[in-house]
Amino acid sequence: MSRILGRVSPNSELHLYLLDFASRLMQKCAMATKTKTQKALRALDQYCSEHDLRATEPRRAVLSIVIQSAQTLTAYEILEKLKKKMPNPKPPTAYRALDFLNEHGFIHRIESLNAYVLCNVDHKHTGSQFLICDSCGNVNEAHLCHLPASLEKEVQATKFHTSFWNLEIHGLCKNCR
Ligand SMILES: [Zn+2]
Numbered sequence: 276m277s278r279i280l281g282r283v284s285p286n287s288e289l290h291l292y293l294l295d296f297a298s299r300l301m302q303k304c305a306m307a308t309k310t311k312t313q314k315a316l317r318a319l320d321q322y323c324s325e326h327d328l329r330a331t332e333p334r335r336a337v338l339s340i341v342i343q344s345a346q347t348l349t350a351y352e353i354l355e356k357l358k359k360k361m362p363n364p365k366p367p368t369a370y371r372a373l374d375f376l377n378e379h380g381f382i383h384r385i386e387s388l389n390a391y392v393l394c395n396v397d398h399k400h401t402g403s404q405f406l407i408c409d410s411c412g413n414v415n416e417a418h419l420c421h422l423p424a425s426l427e428k429e430v431q432a433t434k435f436h437t438s439f440w441n442l443e444i445h446g447l448c449k450n451c452r
């Protein structure tokens with residue numbers, strides 16, 4: 276937007292229109308994030324009450340931090356942001372909240388980036404695949420909830436018990452190609 280504004284003469288009608296348009300767009304984005312946060316926190320509260328778990332303040336705060344970030348976040352970055360939401364949080368507080376949210380499927384850990392991302396569909400699936408853009412860092416979650424048959428056959432042949440799995444595919448997203 277600032278690149279477009281730079282080409283329009285200042286204070287012209289078009290300039291003012293674009294400024295107004297940009298500010299309304301930002302307001303809309305902020306409102307959408309707020310709604311998304313409220314919805315996810317309600318889902319967390321409901322899930323916890325149904326499973327006799329506690330939606331503690333750090334768990335709620337960490338979840339809202341992950342929701343509000345467009346990019347993946349490392350545990351350290353989450354801890355830094357948590358300091359703005361809670362007085363003096365200790366690293367284990369953030370790590371325990373992350374483990375909880377990851378274990379219950381509200382967020383996912385991207386192993387190859389050592390970072391976390393919000394589950395973009397529902398928190399009740401067992402398998403995940405991530406398409407990771409190495410240029411902009413954008414992570415897309417694909418949902419094939421079962422292992423491909425050929426792989427499943429091999430797993431069963433070794434009598435291996437799978438507790439969870441994920442598949443991380445690195446490359447370039449359509450905006451970066
Ligand atoms: Zn997910």
Ligand SMILES: [Zn+2]
Nearest residue numbers: 408411448451
């Ligand atoms: Zn990209």
